[in-house]
Amino acid sequence: xxxxxxxxxxxxxxAPMAGVTDRPFRQLCKRLGAGxxxxxxxxxxxxxxxxxxxxxxxxxxxEPGPIAVQIAGTDAPTMADAARYNIDxxxxxxxxxxxxxxxxxxxxxxxxxxxQDEALALSIVSAVVQACAPLGVPVTLKMRTGWCQAxxxxxxxxxxxxxxxxxxxxxxxxxxxxxxxxxxxxxxxxSVKAALRIPVVANGDIDSPEKARAxxxxxxxxxVMIGRAAQGRPWIFREIAHxxxxxxxxxxxxxxxxKQLLLxxxxxxxxxxxxxxxxxxxxxxxxxxxxxxxxGEAFRAHMNTLxxxxxxxxxxxxxxxxxxxxVDRLPKPVPAPHEMDNAFNNNMETLQ
Numbered sequence: 245x246x247x248x249x250x251x252x253x254x255x256x257x258x259a260p261m262a263g264v265t266d267r268p269f270r271q272l273c274k275r276l277g278a279g280x281x282x283x284x285x286x287x288x289x290x291x292x293x294x295x296x297x298x299x300x301x302x303x304x305x306x307e308p309g310p311i312a313v314q315i316a317g318t319d320a321p322t323m324a325d326a327a328r329y330n331i332d333x334x335x336x337x338x339x340x341x342x343x344x345x346x347x348x349x350x351x352x353x354x355x356x357x358x359x360q361d362e363a364l365a366l367s368i369v370s371a372v373v374q375a376c377a378p379l380g381v382p383v384t385l386k387m388r389t390g391w392c393q394a395x396x397x398x399x400x401x402x403x404x405x406x407x408x409x410x411x412x413x414x415x416x417x418x419x420x421x422x423x424x425x426x427x428x429x430x431x432x433x434x435s436v437k438a439a440l441r442i443p444v445v446a447n448g449d450i451d452s453p454e455k456a457r458a459x460x461x462x463x464x465x466x467x468v469m470i471g472r473a474a475q476g477r478p479w480i481f482r483e484i485a486h487x488x489x490x491x492x493x494x495x496x497x498x499x500x501x502x503k504q505l506l507l508x509x510x511x512x513x514x515x516x517x518x519x520x521x522x523x524x525x526x527x528x529x530x531x532x533x534x535x536x537x538x539x540g541e542a543f544r545a546h547m548n549t550l551x552x553x554x555x556x557x558x559x560x561x562x563x564x565x566x567x568x569x570x571v572d573r574l575p576k577p578v579p580a581p582h583e584m585d586n587a588f589n590n591n592m593e594t595l596q
Contacts, residue, residue, distance in 0.1 A: 245443060245466055247280075247337055247412050248382030250310040252467075254279035256456070256481045257414075259447055259471030260314045260339070260386070263525070267303050268512035272505065273474060274308060277482030279467075281312070282386075285341050288317030288326035300516060304334050314386065316341035316355060318364070320371035327375045327383075338376055340369060342387040342401075343416050356388045356420035359397060366404050373409035384412040386447075389432040392421040402436045402444075413440065414469055417448035424472075433463040445469050451480075452577070453487030460488075476532025477577060478505070496574040503564035506533050507557060514553045523553045530560060536575060537567060 245252045258265055258273045258281035270281040283304070304311045313335040317323045327338045342365060344355030358365040373383045385405050390396035402413045415436050417428030428448030437444040446465035450456050451473035459468055474480050479497055486494045497505075509529065514522040530547055534540035543563050550556045 245279075247310065247384065247443070249380070250336065250382070252279045252310075254485055255467035256484050257281065257445060257467055257469040258474060258481075259469045260284050260341075261471050261475075262344070263528075264475060266300065266513075266516065267305065267307055268509055268516060269478070269529070271307055271512070272509050273478045273481060276479045276505075277485050278470075278474075278478075279481075280310075282337075282339050283311075283313045285314045285316045285344060286326075286330070288315050288319070288323045303516060310336040312337040312339055312384070314339040314341050315372075316344065317368070318358070320364075320367040323368050324371040324375035327372045327381075328379075331376065331379055331381050335381065337382050337384060338372060339384045339386055340372055340410075342385060343414075356391065359387065359401060359420065360391045360395070362397065362401060362404070365401060366408060369405050369410060370408045377409065382411040383409065384414070385410045386414040386416070388416050388418055388420050389429070390419050392419050395419075396432055398432050399435050399439050403439050406440050406442050410442065412443045412445065414445035414447050417446070430459055430462045433465060437464045437466075443467065447471065453484045453493065456484045457488055476529070476535060480577075496576060498573055499564055499568040499571060502533065502574060503561065503568070506530070506560060506564070510553075510557055510560065514557075519553050523551060523556050526553075526556065530556075534563065536577070538570065539563070539567070 245255050254277070256277065256279050258270060258278045260282040262284050265281065265284045270283070273281055311334050313330045315323060315326045315330065315338060317326060323340070330338065341355055342358045358368065369385065376383050387398055387401060389398045396419065398415055402415070405413060413436065415433045417430050417433055418424070418426070430446065433444065433446045443466040445467045446459050446463045447469040450459055450468050450470050456468050459465065470480060483494050486492070510526055513526050513529070516522070517525055527548055531544045534543055547556065547559055550559060
């Protein structure tokens with residue numbers, strides 16, 4: 245599969261998630277089988293583009309390419325400027341956010357709110373494509389099925405975006421009105437795929453190898469994008485790749501391997517965010533890793549009292565050492581409990 249001049253190693257992608265898909269997480273997912281990863285959303289506002297938060301979100305030091313940056317905004321010239329700004333700093337693909345459902349974003353008519361104003365949405369798409377084309381940088385688009393059940397316009401917008409020069413479209417199978425509630429539907433994604441010549445990526449509720457196979461079959465999509473299911477389970481990409489290639493399941497990872505992965509992830513995380521922010525923002529990742537493990541809830545409560553990176557790192561190491569005495573492999577995955585989904589939704593509202 246290609247995005248412009250870039251050949252991707254497979255069709256299993258990491259979804260951009262605010263507060264989650266930073267450089268350490270993207271690199272980890274790529275090492276564990278993801279063929280492509282997009283940065284968490286960065287603002288197009290000139291007064292915020294040089295802020296610490298935006299610079300951390302746009303940090304790609306040492307990350308294997310292609311480097312994809314997702315930008316969000318409501319003004320076509322400003323979005324074009326943001327695309328050029330990020331290209332100057334290493335972006336090789338620019339992704340337009342037209343899918344974020346967070347109130348803080350939609351209240352400013354960014355994210356999925358743009359789907360209510362097709363003229364504005366397409367003016368942004370055209371401006372960004374025109375800014376990127378002379379630099380040889382492909383533009384992609386991530387959207388929802390529509391603003392609400394009564395207004396599903398993903399097909400029309402996707403066709404217009406393709407005509408404007410967008411080179412890949414990702415569709416999350418929910419409306420903005422749904423947020424992350426209910427179940428994703430894939431008929432709209434199938435309709436988008438049938439209408440376009442460019443690659444189409446299916447996103448939403450893909451949480452197992454079987455679900456990935458079923459969604460690819462139902463939609464005809466060129467790739468699948470995994471978001472929440474990769475939280476605390478970044479090896480899901482190699483599980484999906486193995487299952488689709490062989491029809492067989494990989495064994496769950498060894499506890500010793502997960503310990504090494506998480507400890508290395510934490511070190512990368514601390515190096516990006518520093519001592520104070522690093523220990524706080526790492527808590528959600530640790531909680532996702534341990535949520536289904538014996539003693540995970542008690543450990544999470546204890547871990548949330550720690551305010552020092554070294555203490556947090558050592559506590560994680562001790563937890564997995566104790567677990568490894570009892571079991572050598574992780575249990576088979578189970579769906580994330582609703583409270584974890586709620587925590588993710590709250591994180592989206594807070595961080596964007």
